[in-house]
Amino acid sequence: MAWTLSVEDLGYLAIGCAMLGSGGGGEPHYAVTLLKAILARGAEIRIIDPSELSDDALAVNVGFVGAPITLTEKLIMDGEIVQAIAAMRGRLNAPIDALIAAEIGGFNGLVPLIAAGLTGLPVIDADGMGRAFPRSDHVTFAICGLSAVPTVVSGEGGETVVIENASTAKAEALVRALSVAMGSKCFSVDYPLSGRDVRAHAVPRTVSLARDIGRYLRDAASAPGDPFETLRAALRVRWGLSCELLFEGSITAREHDTKGGFDVGTAIVKRAGNVDDTLRIDFQNEFLVAWKDGNAVASTPDIISVLDSHTLLPITSDAIRYGQRVKVVAMSAPALMRTPRALEVVGPRAFGYDIDYRPVDTRHHAQ
């Protein structure tokens, strides 16, 4: 079930990662630019199934930490990623067999592919969230009690930092502080995992899922009939995933504030011709809860996405603008994110909402 990344896949993946980003995770297109150049140089980027890893294989998490906007000033640097992986290899004193993403959603879903293109290592078809979340300790690995350390951080000045003996929450805080001191951009390599760990605790096949979602969205937009129904049927039939339309209308407001380094706010969608029929979406980088008439109609960990009504392309929470015609959809969270233990970390109460998680696939949806 291994596959090799093509330029066509890359376009699909970027869209799929944006959708799985649930409005967050950063704009994937910066990574696409670099990946195209890497593929053009003849690099082969292999995506392998978790089942292909031996029990004792060594995999590490690779990700960008910071504000993706900084990458518009200076594109992602190959050197830092390679350096962070080399430093981790030196620290563990063992060869690294494969790379894995902490979050498939957004920009970070593509970072392991860049690292793979630069190092020749394969990328595991899995990730630690099945979507995007604001903090690195929101990964399944942390939820399952695996340790984030040793963690290696590298910055564009060539500096590398190794964090040891830290709790996962403390490691997250230290990495975030280092990122700010490194200009709000750095790469981290963390969560050394065995093949066994990956199979037990990673969300499987999310690279393939992201690619397929991107393809379904592209195909649906140009297919005859209702494009959303085409997408919905494809996800249901081929992946067994629920994807429900919550609301369709126009953005009439977006309010936000920066709190603790996160972009926290709400977006309001109104139905055409009916000013009283609105949906409110709360976000903290990612869309967290969608409200209708005071009731939550979808919530984290389910993936809430805002799609352009015509192109079906996902719109991130920071790109929401007055007047956009959108479809708001909710997609099933991965099973690993719905366990009682996971919901303590990524359920609505973990983000301060006094509501229970009701999975999108058990709700009755009447739009």
Add this chain to the structure above:
Amino acid sequence: MAWTLSVEDLGYLAIGCAMLGSGGGGEPHYAVTLLKAILARGAEIRIIDPSELSDDALAVNVGFVGAPITLTEKLIMDGEIVQAIAAMRGRLNAPIDALIAAEIGGFNGLVPLIAAGLTGLPVIDADGMGRAFPRSDHVTFAICGLSAVPTVVSGEGGETVVIENASTAKAEALVRALSVAMGSKCFSVDYPLSGRDVRAHAVPRTVSLARDIGRYLRDAASAPGDPFETLRAALRVRWGLSCELLFEGSITAREHDTKGGFDVGTAIVKRAGNVDDTLRIDFQNEFLVAWKDGNAVASTPDIISVLDSHTLLPITSDAIRYGQRVKVVAMSAPALMRTPRALEVVGPRAFGYDIDYRPVDTRHHAQ
């Protein structure tokens, strides 16, 4: 010329470190509390002369980074210091022969002694500033082009962080960011130095100087005659150092602001009975420039200290209060801090003042 620290020395050292702190460097008394307990347990703390180190001996810098006020909430933790030194030993894969202070001024002048009491390693009778300065890259080692990395930082949660391949300025920025993320308190071990480096680039005999200054100040306060003259003569005769009285009066104002993590402000001293005769002292943690009638009468890198008129005990810039009767004095900076290269880093222009450095020992002082 090696000596062993006694409880009596400790009292003197704390006062001498406060004076050499030039108003900054943090209150040394937190360290005294811990050192007394360490000595009471029977530890021997040896201070060795730089000449006793072999050329290839390995010394490391040990210091506290953060807000000393945090130590009032929870006293300095033995474990962190020992852990940071052990991590550095592991990283360098070589035994550490001795410890040295980055700054003899204030709290950090005593931290290597604590580390020595806990590890049995000797402390070198020298330091990297001969006083205190706001930033860790203000040390002679950095000025002479030695590298701060590898740098080990340890926090109270037991976490250790190793910084590699960073410029000295970047390492300083990363350590400061880590300190904040660790609750504004951490210990750093950095600047691995050879015995040769120590002899060439450290300010020699500053632990002994701090002890002697403390003793002179204590003795002077209870001696007959003018206590400041007693201090002045002792420093001149026994250490060849100039220490000049700049002004005597009462504090009438202290204004300050927190900028970039530093406490930046001014203190005004007025002469008794003459409201127009004032001295202004600018500080950035440390006292940097003393002004009289618009002219600088002393400046960094010379050590400007504010002493209580009666007890001659040094008052830190953050402890200056309205109504205090004080003597403002200036003491010669170490030769290593007066070189053209050093003045680029620690002279008045480095702190934004458009004045030249005029050494206190070449000025005519008429108080």
